Amino acid sequence: MCGIAGYLDRSGSGEAPVGSVLLRMLTALGDRGPDSAGVALFGEPSQSLVLRIKLGEVGDLASRAELVVARLGGEGIGAVQAERSGPYLRVALPPNTPLPAVTSAIESLTPPGSDAVELISAGRCLEIVKQVGSPADLESAYRISETCGTHGIGHTRLSTESRVDLSHSQPFWAHGVPDLAVVHNGHVTNYHRLRRIYEQRGIRFYTENDSEIIGIYLGLRLARGENLEEAMRASLTDLDGSFCYLAAMPGVLAFAKDPYCLKPLVVAETQGWVAVATEEVALRQALGHHFRASEPPGRTLRVWETTMPLLAAA
Amino acid sequence: MNETVVDCRDRSTREINREIRGLIAGGCLQIRVTEPEARHNLGVALLHPASVHFEGSVGYYCAGMSDQAHVEVSGSAGWGLAECMLGGSVVVRGSAGSGAAASIRGGTVVVHGDVGARAGCAMKGGTLIVGGNSGYMTGFMGQKGTIIVCGDAGAALGDSMYETEIYVGGSICELGNDAVIAEPTAQELADLHAALTQHGFHAGRHWKKVLSGRKLWNFDRTEALWREAL
Numbered sequence: 001m002c003g004i005a006g007y008l009d010r011s012g013s014g015e016a017p018v019g020s021v022l023l024r025m026l027t028a029l030g031d032r033g034p035d036s037a038g039v040a041l042f043g044e045p046s047q048s049l050v051l052r053i054k055l056g057e058v059g060d061l062a063s064r065a066e067l068v069v070a071r072l073g074g075e076g077i078g079a080v081q082a083e084r085s086g087p088y089l090r091v092a093l094p095p096n097t098p099l100p101a102v103t104s105a106i107e108s109l110t111p112p113g114s115d116a117v118e119l120i121s122a123g124r125c126l127e128i129v130k131q132v133g134s135p136a137d138l139e140s141a142y143r144i145s146e147t148c149g150t151h152g153i154g155h156t157r158l159s160t161e162s163r164v165d166l167s168h169s170q171p172f173w174a175h176g177v178p179d180l181a182v183v184h185n186g187h188v189t190n191y192h193r194l195r196r197i198y199e200q201r202g203i204r205f206y207t208e209n210d211s212e213i214i215g216i217y218l219g220l221r222l223a224r225g226e227n228l229e230e231a232m233r234a235s236l237t238d239l240d241g242s243f244c245y246l247a248a249m250p251g252v253l254a255f256a257k258d259p260y261c262l263k264p265l266v267v268a269e270t271q272g273w274v275a276v277a278t279e280e281v282a283l284r285q286a287l288g289h290h291f292r293a294s295e296p297p298g299r300t301l302r303v304w305e306t307t308m309p310l311l312a313a314a
Numbered sequence: 315m316n317e318t319v320v321d322c323r324d325r326s327t328r329e330i331n332r333e334i335r336g337l338i339a340g341g342c343l344q345i346r347v348t349e350p351e352a353r354h355n356l357g358v359a360l361l362h363p364a365s366v367h368f369e370g371s372v373g374y375y376c377a378g379m380s381d382q383a384h385v386e387v388s389g390s391a392g393w394g395l396a397e398c399m400l401g402g403s404v405v406v407r408g409s410a411g412s413g414a415a416a417s418i419r420g421g422t423v424v425v426h427g428d429v430g431a432r433a434g435c436a437m438k439g440g441t442l443i444v445g446g447n448s449g450y451m452t453g454f455m456g457q458k459g460t461i462i463v464c465g466d467a468g469a470a471l472g473d474s475m476y477e478t479e480i481y482v483g484g485s486i487c488e489l490g491n492d493a494v495i496a497e498p499t500a501q502e503l504a505d506l507h508a509a510l511t512q513h514g515f516h517a518g519r520h521w522k523k524v525l526s527g528r529k530l531w532n533f534d535r536t537e538a539l540w541r542e543a544l
Contacts, residue, residue, distance in 0.1 A: 259469075260451075261412055261449055279373060279374075279392065280373065281351060281354070281373050281392075283352070289370060294428065295412070295428075297447075297450065
């Protein structure tokens, strides 16, 4: 049992109170997932490629931050700006910096493991913050309610099969694909099979959370030239088990729901916005009473886009 | 008749339910509940013939395990609406999530909009009327009772049923295991029309009746699967 939530301002102006709406929704969904909370917030395209890097859970994080910046510099990747906040280092790089070079520089700093330095998100529109604890803890640590943007997705986690730490929290960035994030409620039962196939192809996994595979799956299909809707439609057949998941890209919010309706999801749309949440209580507490909400049938997916095109810039 | 208002704001679910039950025990027969905000477990275990009207949406298990009460919801309802209800009635003006009227033993559940998956699953009596469409596996393992779907029915309709009867006014996506279509009798159609008219639905459709084919009721060792396995 987890809680997922998504909100998209149809105008795409970048000035919608995305952070505060998501915080209210996640607070209402707090009982579904007391282990950790997180959001993936999308804004207008930045002039930089923005990285959010997990420095570690314990230890001298300030030194690790210096190490990261030095290593990037050593690879000829000059940071425009670097700022540490708790376990995160936020780094702004020139927009055309090649992401594989960045990833390998960061991953070379520590061996893979629970306290490894890890790239949590990368993109020109996307920033992910997540941590162990409640939505209220997330708010006091990062003031997410003050963030405006175009859209975002969020998650409250009840851990069932993998450990509780920052890396295993959601949202998941689709590693290697800028500006693609996913939140998932459910259990992908063919996760181990798919993971073995992907690992044989050289794809690296960063956690043991089955939800991580959804972003990787979508990213691979996007790399083959499919659009997000095509990739998500294929996932309705290729993923087994119970799932409702949300995916977000610049200017795009989407959900997919498993054929057997094993996980709840409620959708509300007005002329101005789209909101999706595991339970209607989240929509009501965040957005009030003056709209209808309904639960879509199984094997359903929907993709919404902002009216302002952002994809070309990202 | 005097109506008493219960405001849900700034109160726990337990406090709200205690007040509703206390009012009914004190003889109040008409209760209006404001600002329910789709919260879970509202109006459960109401065991007296009072009328409780939720102004807005309710969450999971609303009116569950109730008997004799009449519950009305002006918005929509979450999962497990009226689950295990023994008698009385529940009317939802909007839609309901999965498991509406699951395991009810009696009474009537009316949803004017759509219902999610597994509506009326394991019903042991009573009636579920759906004004819109019904989701995946409606009527799954139903033992008794009646389900009426005015719109379209989703996949696996009536899977593995005992004696629940399902009437569908629209299309059927796919029948479940051992579900078969039968022609309703004139008496059954008359009963159907009476039930629909009573709740304000238009009954003029070509109705299909779905019931158990009874092939799963007993172990059949001559079945091909078992011939190989045994």
